[in-house]
Amino acid sequence: MSQSERHIQPVREAKDWSPSSWQTRPAVQQPSYADATELERALVKLGNLPPLVTSWEVIALRKQIAEAQEGRRFLLQGGDCAESFDDCSSALISNRLKVLLQMSLVLTHGLKLPVVRVGRFAGQYAKPRSADTETRDGVTLPCYRGDIVNAVEFSPTARRPDPQRLIEGHSHSALTMNFVRALIDGGFADLHHPEYWDLDWVKYSPLMSEYQRMVESIGDSLRFMETLHGAPIGSFSRVDFYTSHEALVLHYEQAQTRQVPRQWGWFNLSTHFPWIGMRTADVDGAHVEYFRGIRNPIAVKIGPSVKPEQLKRLVATLNPDNEPGRLTLLHRMGAEKIEAHLPALVEAVKSEGARVLWSCDPMHGNTESTSSGIKTRRFENIRNELERAFDIHAACGTRLGGAHLELTGEDVTECLGGARDLTEVDLARAYKSNVDPRLNYEQSIEMAMLIVRKQTQSASVTPAGN
Template structure:
């Protein structure tokens, strides 16, 4: 790491997408308190994830990253957390069985409380207020009080993240992810899904395989706690700075609020504060890349964020949209190949396919999501590259936010159970449908 980096060196760079706090003394008090709180993850877990991502870069594992668009404080409940974990475990089961590879499981969880916005101000019926930037910053209610950025929310976010991590770890320690008991992951509403029978047949086949292996070996399969990692966008840099620590017997600095921070497309400026902050932490990091990104810009990001070309360090999450991916992704793949850079390519087929309907509701069409994912596999194969993961906004709740899928949700269906305050998410059956698509495309794209 360069000697000119420190957890506060980002202050000298242009910064965007930050809350406009009104009371600096209150902010400093909150940041001082945050800096004294225990970390949410450990450096050992962070370095273990880096090794797993290095395996995925080599095609020896596959990355599954998913969860809520933006977590809500009100959703920090046992039901919501366990349902989101269930859908990740169900997808994991489909992928492990179909790909015959280990799956690196990363949740958009325990810290995904802040969101970038395209405009600082939202206007309704002639009234303009600050945009909702996630529960970490302000509230979604359209009132002046709710929309005022409040630094105390960072303390609430840390506490809710800690509770979430504690519950997830307790579930995993208690055998929740045991492949002998996939019935633990059943979602009640999925029993009526068109995907249910296919999924149950898969579960039965995996159970038979596990019992066969155990009969041959005389030992019980599994036993160790399955690995599960957290991620969030490193957006509010004052919070990220407060969670950046040095630890005994390890060199450098770690962001111990999450295992896997990422830089969003809106903040991936080579001379900007977010890139400056992330270049100095030892965590594996990701960068969102989208249409219009120049190859030279990407090459500069590679040099800044991973100057030693360290395996497992850098993931590139492309979010092109189904209309753009065939034209805009190949030059970026070529740029990475020209630099000889070690990266893990991951497809976010959600964000490039967001649209707003005539009634103002944001949605995504499952057909477009599926098409972008299919084309991602094809483009990488044609370019001599490898798609090693997916990044999805999804939930275990029975939401109706994305059109299409197995039940062919229509515009009139969205009002039934649309709960997201920011972007639309896949429900469980739509997510499982994508997992089965990944298996088919990954198998056909294999050399």
């Protein structure tokens, strides 16, 4: 029995906590609803709707993250920067799932580790913003905070925070999750069916030969194992898959926080793996207060402005009993800042003996605008931040055990560079995001292959444990 299995049960419930205790703390990045009665009606309805995930799925994910902390798994977390209600379609959902499954295939084969697959969807409908309002041509309206709050169109009606959208968010999340489960149960992830795996992208990639050899090797290994077994191995037709989102709108999260039979404590059943964004990670704030009491595995994003003592206090508040599988730290520094800021934070956590999973978000710290004002990210900077993260953890005697990427299964042109060396001219061809730029399908697979290459190099100098 591993250390994570021996200690996976929490030691105690959070003291002086309830699902609503966050309301006594400063709450930032929250919608301003005009009608309190309308909001309350929506929350009552939301609280009576069925949960989107189950407590046993949440506990299973905690065990897998605990194993990732021990170096026995790798966390892959990816999906859209912000989902749209209009994107709740079978083609888009299956393409998102497909690219994450293919990336996990690359990682599993290259790292020789099982991969924890976590989709950044089925609930990623809210986004933090740098300002509460937006002004166009002398008209000022509330900013767009994601489809669960208001609409992207610039009009008073569209930009009004609407409590009914909380119900719509739950509905679209349920539809998405239901279709993902149906795909997986129906064999969408089955390695026996290569026709499900579109490989057209490889003809553009300098890694084409390497990827094709990998696919052929997996096929040979599968056939060999089934020859020994004397029958098809059914476990290759299904995978575990989990959902995550930034738990930003706290009224929504509170309404989906439940107690369940035969388990103690409270679970956020709107998602398996909620996280706290960098803008809402104040240790004395409402989001940290809410998160400290739920039994889900949780994550928190940390940026270059975080100080070592701040991080120590945050870790102690969110995981006071140092439980395995409980806390993931998602660092997002930027390629130019990671070497100056990450080592001190890693050493601070290490000095406390804190059990965490370190994961790198190389997207958000590398956002820039082109000369024409289009928001984008450079593939080269994303790759550089990931590679430097592996090197820093190796030098500190810790391990980078995950990657958090904004990506899509579509052929968008939102990030510069990659296999086709996209330029600023290409951005106009297929830029579809309303918020942040995403890696497209081929850039995502390429990134997975680069992670394997770098992690394999780092493994030769990284100790066995954190």
